[in-house]
Amino acid sequence: xxxxxxxxxxxxxxxxxxxxxxxxxxxxxxxxxxxxxxxxxxxxxxxxxxxxxxxxxxxxxxxxxxxxxxxxxxxxxxxxxxxxxxxxxxxxx
Numbered sequence: 627x628x629x630x631x632x633x634x635x636x637x638x639x640x641x642x643x644x645x646x647x648x649x650x651x652x653x654x655x656x657x658x659x660x661x662x663x664x665x666x667x668x669x670x671x672x673x674x675x676x677x678x679x680x681x682x683x684x685x686x687x688x689x690x691x692x693x694x695x696x697x698x699x700x701x702x703x704x705x706x707x708x709x710x711x712x713x714x715x716x717x718x719x
Contacts, residue, residue, distance in 0.1 A: 655707055658692055659700050665689045 657663045668689045
């Protein structure tokens with residue numbers, strides 16, 4: 627499960643290069659990683675992108691995966707995301 631989450635989060639910044647509005651994406655990722663954000667707050671922040679109850683339930687499960695992680699693991703994910711955002715190598719392709 628951790629591998630799936632890491633792969634998904636590492637693929638999300640690629641949409642920034644497509645002009646999708648990176649600040650919104652970064653805010654979503656930050657709230658996903660932040661252990662102080664509850665599941666309800668997380669769902670509320672993404673409400674406009676949730677088409678139905680099934681998606682909301684899946685996002686709750688996704689958020690719960692992050693809430694189960696240690697602070698050290700969450701910190702490592704933040705470092706990984708910062709490295710991806712600040713990478714200039716991908717922008718040259």
